Amino acid sequence: MTLPRSARLGFLLAVLVPLVAGAEGAAERFFFGVGANDGGPTRARLRYAGKDATAMARLLRELGGVPDENVVVLLDPGREDFFSAWASLLGRMRAARARGQRVELFFYYSGHSDEAGLIWGDERLDYRELRRALREPPAEVVVAILDSCASGALTRLKGGTIRPAFLVDESTRVRGHAILTSSSADEVAQESDRLRGSFFTHHLMAGLRGAADMRGAGRVTLTEAYRYAFEETLAQTERTLGGPQHPAYEIELHGSGDLVVTDLRKVSATLDLAPALVGRVFVRDAAGDLVVEARKREGIPLRLGLSPGAYVVTVVHGENRYETSVNLAPDQASEIGPGDLRLVLPEEAVSRGDADWEETYHVVPFEFSVLPSLSTYGGPRPTITRFSLFLLAATGDRLDGTQAGLGIGRMREDVEGVQIAGLANLAGDDVDGLQAALGLNRAGGDVKGVQMAIGLNIAAGEVDHLQMAVGANLVFGTLDGLQLSVGPSLGFGRVEGMQVSASYAHADGRMDGIQLAGGMVLGADHVKGIQAAAGAAFALGSVEGVQVAGGATLASGDLSGFQASAGANWIGGSLVGFQLAAGFNQAGRVDGSQLAAVNGAGDVDGFQVGVLNFARDVDGVQIGLVNFARSVDVPIGLLNIVSEGRFRIGLWGSELAMGHLSLKTGSPTVHSILTAGIRPERARGDEINWSLGAGLGLHLSSAIRWIDFFEPEVLVTTVFEGADAQALIPALRLGVGWDLARRLAVFAGISANLSVQWDDLRDERLGVAPTLELGSGRRSSVRVWPGFFAGIEI
Numbered sequence: 001m002t003l004p005r006s007a008r009l010g011f012l013l014a015v016l017v018p019l020v021a022g023a024e025g026a027a028e029r030f031f032f033g034v035g036a037n038d039g040g041p042t043r044a045r046l047r048y049a050g051k052d053a054t055a056m057a058r059l060l061r062e063l064g065g066v067p068d069e070n071v072v073v074l075l076d077p078g079r080e081d082f083f084s085a086w087a088s089l090l091g092r093m094r095a096a097r098a099r100g101q102r103v104e105l106f107f108y109y110s111g112h113s114d115e116a117g118l119i120w121g122d123e124r125l126d127y128r129e130l131r132r133a134l135r136e137p138p139a140e141v142v143v144a145i146l147d148s149c150a151s152g153a154l155t156r157l158k159g160g161t162i163r164p165a166f167l168v169d170e171s172t173r174v175r176g177h178a179i180l181t182s183s184s185a186d187e188v189a190q191e192s193d194r195l196r197g198s199f200f201t202h203h204l205m206a207g208l209r210g211a212a213d214m215r216g217a218g219r220v221t222l223t224e225a226y227r228y229a230f231e232e233t234l235a236q237t238e239r240t241l242g243g244p245q246h247p248a249y250e251i252e253l254h255g256s257g258d259l260v261v262t263d264l265r266k267v268s269a270t271l272d273l274a275p276a277l278v279g280r281v282f283v284r285d286a287a288g289d290l291v292v293e294a295r296k297r298e299g300i301p302l303r304l305g306l307s308p309g310a311y312v313v314t315v316v317h318g319e320n321r322y323e324t325s326v327n328l329a330p331d332q333a334s335e336i337g338p339g340d341l342r343l344v345l346p347e348e349a350v351s352r353g354d355a356d357w358e359e360t361y362h363v364v365p366f367e368f369s370v371l372p373s374l375s376t377y378g379g380p381r382p383t384i385t386r387f388s389l390f391l392l393a394a395t396g397d398r399l400d401g402t403q404a405g406l407g408i409g410r411m412r413e414d415v416e417g418v419q420i421a422g423l424a425n426l427a428g429d430d431v432d433g434l435q436a437a438l439g440l441n442r443a444g445g446d447v448k449g450v451q452m453a454i455g456l457n458i459a460a461g462e463v464d465h466l467q468m469a470v471g472a473n474l475v476f477g478t479l480d481g482l483q484l485s486v487g488p489s490l491g492f493g494r495v496e497g498m499q500v501s502a503s504y505a506h507a508d509g510r511m512d513g514i515q516l517a518g519g520m521v522l523g524a525d526h527v528k529g530i531q532a533a534a535g536a537a538f539a540l541g542s543v544e545g546v547q548v549a550g551g552a553t554l555a556s557g558d559l560s561g562f563q564a565s566a567g568a569n570w571i572g573g574s575l576v577g578f579q580l581a582a583g584f585n586q587a588g589r590v591d592g593s594q595l596a597a598v599n600g601a602g603d604v605d606g607f608q609v610g611v612l613n614f615a616r617d618v619d620g621v622q623i624g625l626v627n628f629a630r631s632v633d634v635p636i637g638l639l640n641i642v643s644e645g646r647f648r649i650g651l652w653g654s655e656l657a658m659g660h661l662s663l664k665t666g667s668p669t670v671h672s673i674l675t676a677g678i679r680p681e682r683a684r685g686d687e688i689n690w691s692l693g694a695g696l697g698l699h700l701s702s703a704i705r706w707i708d709f710f711e712p713e714v715l716v717t718t719v720f721e722g723a724d725a726q727a728l729i730p731a732l733r734l735g736v737g738w739d740l741a742r743r744l745a746v747f748a749g750i751s752a753n754l755s756v757q758w759d760d761l762r763d764e765r766l767g768v769a770p771t772l773e774l775g776s777g778r779r780s781s782v783r784v785w786p787g788f789f790a791g792i793e794i
Contacts, residue, residue, distance in 0.1 A: 652791020
């Protein structure tokens with residue numbers, strides 16, 4: 001399966017800074033590698049970018065003379081991580097330069113990019129920034145490698161073009177810089193499931209391990225490695241879905257000699273292919289991974305630098321396929337010739353999936369295993385297994401059928417069918433079917449089907465359908481289906497489905513769907529859908545939809561929809577919708593409503609209802625015991641603290657024969673009223689008539705020349721005799737006033753009053769005005785009367 005790589009930025013990105021031949025001490029090499037599978041929500045997640053960066057670092061440690069302490073590899077970094085690690089490596093290079101060492105730097109990037117720059121998730125590094133960074137090292141040689149889509153745009157910044165492999169027979173250039181990219185400015189860089197990596201990086205590393213050493217010198221130069229990678233990449237991608245891929249370069253090197261990248265004479269183990277051997281050679285390690293793929297020409301010896309260990313060597317020549325096994329010992333060279341190979345006669349040959357793949361698979365109709373080494377099948381590999389039974393463990397290459405047993409079942413590549421195990425099911429690549437285990441299910445690629453486990457389900461790629469576990473579910477690609485678990489359900493990519501967990505649901509990428517949890521749900525990016533939890537619901541980006549929690553909800557960005565909790569709601573950005581909480585609501589700008597004991601916001605276009613309301617500018621209504629705002633249209637509360645509003649203290653009298661002290665707070669047009677009054681002449685011992693009142697009024701500018709303002713008001717007063725409330729008086733008032741100074745006014749007006757009186761005040765006229773009794777009972781009476789009031793306020 002060949003995937004276009006929407007960004008695996010190049011390979012050899014720069015050889016910067018002059019190379020002073022013969023004047024410096026011994027060379028000290030450095031490696032800075034970046035592998036970025038995540039290209040953001042609009043790009044498919046890559047599978048092998050991190051693996052390629054790690055493999056390149058290992059190769060240059062083994063064959064390129066880069067010590068471990070000078071190696072930096074970053075996987076899916078952010079800009080801050082990148083520049084922090086880059087600054088640290090620059091410091092080590094400057095220290096080496098100060099010691100008189102010749103400094104050489106290899107920079108490698110594999111991941112997403114476009115014509116403008118490198119892409120890491122939601123962040124990017126444009127090519128001009130990258131060029132500036134690559135000019136900083138105090139190095140004689142900086143080699144930069146970009147393996148990604150459109151990475152040829154970097155060379156085009158200075159006029160680089162798509163070219164065949166460059167020749168250096170007339171003028172070898174070592175001083176200056178070299179930029180090599182895996183594709184041209186308008187091409188995709190492709191990765192392959194068969195190679196478990198990108199075409200360009202795979203063939204470049206094969207060349208550096210010796211496949212490019214056609215002279216038999218035991219060394220591979222930059223020129224030889226690029227020529228080999230160019231030819232192999234172009235040949236291998238001509239028939240893929242992504243189309244031909246043309247590596248490009250920009251070379252500005254000067255001096256004598258060619259840059260030696262790897263030295264096969266210093267490696268601890270080598271595999272020598274005899275001159276008589278001819279064909280396409282595939283070298284796999286003990287885990288079945290393809291390490292080197294090379295062309296072997298007749299009559300020319302070929303030495304490959306490898307790590308010590310066991311390998312299977314396959315040679316395909318014409319229609320025939322040959323195999324042998326070899327164990328490479330440290331500090332020894334092992335040679336293979338035609339006499340060491342055995343002819344393999346496959347039962348059935350099928351393509352691996354890439355159009356250019358010539359290697360064949362051997363069909364195993366039935367296999368029974370106690371352990372992988374104790375199996376009824378001992379034939380050649382790779383294999384396609386139809387039916388496998390095992391006791392403790394079984395291993396194969398591809399499954400097209402069923403594998404079942406008590407222990408651990410493992411397939412190095414794809415699974416199409418069913419894996420059932422007592423302990424664990426392991427698939428190196430995609431699963432199209434069912435994995436069921438008591439312990440662990442793991443798919444190295446996508447899952448198009450079902451994973452069921454008592455313990456843990458892991459999908460390294462996408463999940464299209466279902467993960468169900470008592471323990472936990474993990475998907476590292478896009479979830480387009482359902483995760484169901486008692487323990488955590490974790491999506492480290494985009495979620496386009498549903499996560500249900502008794503404890504914790506997590507979406508690391510954009511969440512378009514539903515998250516439900518008994519404990520907590522978290523969306524680390526934009527949430528479009530529903531988050532609901534008994535404990536807390538958090539979104540670290542914006543929310544379009546619903547957040548509901550028993551404890552608290554949080555949206556770091558904007559929220560458009562509904563947010564509700566028994567505890568607190570928090571929105572870091574704007575709210576377009578409704579917040580409801582028993583405790584506390586907080587948002588930036590509010591275009592909608594907040595209802596809670598305490599509400600906090602920036603600007604509000606709507607209303608706030610609570611015990612305490614806090615806002616900056618309110619284009620709407622605040623209803624609460626106490627309201628705080630810079631400005632507000634309609635504040636309704638016992639106390640309104642409005643910095644651009646009204647705050648007036650008044651002293652006035654009325655027909656009740658009481659002296660009143662009042663406080664009016666609110667906006668310039670709407671205010672609340674608090675009053676307190678007393679009738680001193682009614683003092684008889686402890687039985688003093690006094691009153692408390694509250695109301696709401698308007699302050700309206702007058703168009704009449706001799707009146708400054710009108711104030712229609714509603715005021716409700718309670719009259720006490722001693723400590724007992726004995727009358728309730730609601731009144732409608734209309735006042736007029738005159739502003740004598742900026743903070744001084746006088747006012748007067750008339751009122752219509754109704755009273756309900758009881759106990760000692762049942763039959764008493766409360767003021768000086770005549771009253772009309774509407775009715776009376778044994779303990780109470782109801783009266784109406786006209787009234788008046790007048791006073792001053794400041």
